[in-house]
Amino acid sequence: MDEDRKPLTAAAEEPAEDVLRSGPKLNPFIGVLWLVVAVLVVGGVAFLLNAPLSVSMTDRVSMAYVLFSFATPAVFLGILTFLGLMFWHAGQWQRRRG
Numbered sequence: 001m002d003e004d005r006k007p008l009t010a011a012a013e014e015p016a017e018d019v020l021r022s023g024p025k026l027n028p029f030i031g032v033l034w035l036v037v038a039v040l041v042v043g044g045v046a047f048l049l050n051a052p053l054s055v056s057m058t059d060r061v062s063m064a065y066v067l068f069s070f071a072t073p074a075v076f077l078g079i080l081t082f083l084g085l086m087f088w089h090a091g092q093w094q095r096r097r098g
Contacts, residue, residue, distance in 0.1 A: 033085055040078030044071040 048071045052064060 030085065030088070033081060037078050037081045037085065040074045040081070044075035044078065047071045048075070 047067050051068050051071070
């Protein structure tokens, strides 16, 4: 019954049942961050392993030069984001445990 002493409808009771049945839900922003971490680390390492040994700047900037320049910072940023996500998940776990 609600505050006006009217009976609740079945539609009003459904969300409460869904909340009780559902487990922890994935935050979509955290999911996207995990994808970004994977792309940065795997993409950066893959390019560094397959890059030509001599990438140099010519009169025009080549795509190999740009990718080679950003590969190492991308891997570093991916690892930092991974560590940040691990600390975030640890904090969430600790908050749920009390």
